[in-house]
Amino acid sequence: MANEELFKKICDGTAILITGSGAHINVENPDGHKFFSGIDLTNYLYKQVGISQDEMDDDLSNAAQTYLEKKSANSLIEELKLLFSVGKIREEHKNLYRQEWKRIYTTNYDEVPIWATREQEANRIYPITLSTKYNRRLLNKKLCIYINGYIGNLNEETLDSEFKLTEESYMKAIDFSRSYWGNIFREDLESSSAIVVVGLSLKYDLDLKRFLSKKTIDNRVYFIQSKDIKNNLKRQLERLGTVLSVGVESFSSELATYAQTYSKNNIETTFEYKSFEEYKNEPALESANIFAVYDMFMYGKLSNNLWHKSGNKYDGIVYRDKINKVIEDLDNGSKAIFIHANLGNGKTFS
Numbered sequence: 001m002a003n004e005e006l007f008k009k010i011c012d013g014t015a016i017l018i019t020g021s022g023a024h025i026n027v028e029n030p031d032g033h034k035f036f037s038g039i040d041l042t043n044y045l046y047k048q049v050g051i052s053q054d055e056m057d058d059d060l061s062n063a064a065q066t067y068l069e070k071k072s073a074n075s076l077i078e079e080l081k082l083l084f085s086v087g088k089i090r091e092e093h094k095n096l097y098r099q100e101w102k103r104i105y106t107t108n109y110d111e112v113p114i115w116a117t118r119e120q121e122a123n124r125i126y127p128i129t130l131s132t133k134y135n136r137r138l139l140n141k142k143l144c145i146y147i148n149g150y151i152g153n154l155n156e157e158t159l160d161s162e163f164k165l166t167e168e169s170y171m172k173a174i175d176f177s178r179s180y181w182g183n184i185f186r187e188d189l190e191s192s193s194a195i196v197v198v199g200l201s202l203k204y205d206l207d208l209k210r211f212l213s214k215k216t217i218d219n220r221v222y223f224i225q226s227k228d229i230k231n232n233l234k235r236q237l238e239r240l241g242t243v244l245s246v247g248v249e250s251f252s253s254e255l256a257t258y259a260q261t262y263s264k265n266n267i268e269t270t271f272e273y274k275s276f277e278e279y280k281n282e283p284a285l286e287s288a289n290i291f292a293v294y295d296m297f298m299y300g301k302l303s304n305n306l307w308h309k310s311g312n313k314y315d316g317i318v319y320r321d322k323i324n325k326v327i328e329d330l331d332n333g334s335k336a337i338f339i340h341a342n343l344g345n346g347k348t349f350s
Contacts, residue, residue, distance in 0.1 A: 022199025095252035
């Protein structure tokens with residue numbers, strides 16, 4: 001199987017998924033019509049308010065703002081709920097979303113991820129928007145973070161505050177990069193074994209492009225695109241990661257087949273730690289205060305906020321240059337790393 005190494009990371013639960021409109025092109029609404037692409041939705045909204053063909057452009061936010069001005073917010077909301085209500089999904093969507101993703105992010109508005117897992121209580125996906133209050137217990141659930149807004153929460157208030165569509169909402173809505181969930185996304189990008197991007201060209205998603213552009217040297221970003229992807233788009237995406245032009249249906253089908261026979265228990269272990277405890281930190285939402293630092297030095301008590309970053313740099317941790325040698329040794333097959341130093345006023349994490 002060509003993508004076995006990637007599938008293994010997904011099945012281990014250490015990979016994140018990011019989906020765009022291309023992942024849901026075969027979804028049907030209750031009327032039996034397939035979901036609109038961005039350009040189709042743009043043209044539709046213009047037509048609904050009498051804009052002539054020669055006046056139309058491909059700017060969805062302008063089309064939505066024009067619709068809002070010529071009709072009403074309530075009318076736009078009703079239109080969107082009709083267009084993006086799920087009537088029927090395909091096996092490819094179930095195969096994709098039912099896997100052991102560490103976390104899921106989407107630029108779509110629809111409920112496809114929720115529909116894909118609604119029959120499996122243990123694997124059920126819970127929708128999160130940027131205005132969802134952070135709760136540590138939420139991270140124990142399988143989450144789908146809706147970056148641009150969630151159709152299930154759409155009303156006149158959220159149309160401006162979290163549903164990114166109209167020109168007005170783009171100026172007023174919560175900034176993903178500055179939100180709690182944006183911080184979690186940064187941490188996921190750092191700690192995930194693979195970043196799988198399905199059906200997303202990044203043409204209009206500049207925030208995501210900026211996030212991913214920092215990960216290009218890691219060889220952990222994979223773009224799942226259609227078999228007939230245009231060469232120009234392929235070249236653009238290859239600057240950010242590996243492009244797998246196999247199509248969503250084929251990729252998700254192969255992934256589901258692999259997952260059926262894969263078991264984490266099959267992992268061979270040649271040694272076992274007896275005196276160490278593995279600590280898995282959760283995303284850091286703010287910088288550690290003096291009390292957290294004191295508890296770490298005096299009692300060895302760890303706080304997630306010790307790992308907080310401002311930009312790309314840790315606030316309170318020195319990233320030793322020797323760590324590059326450790327990573328190199330691990331990549332070359334080393335099974336254990338022994339770290340030692342003279343006694344000092346500090347702690348070492350590895």
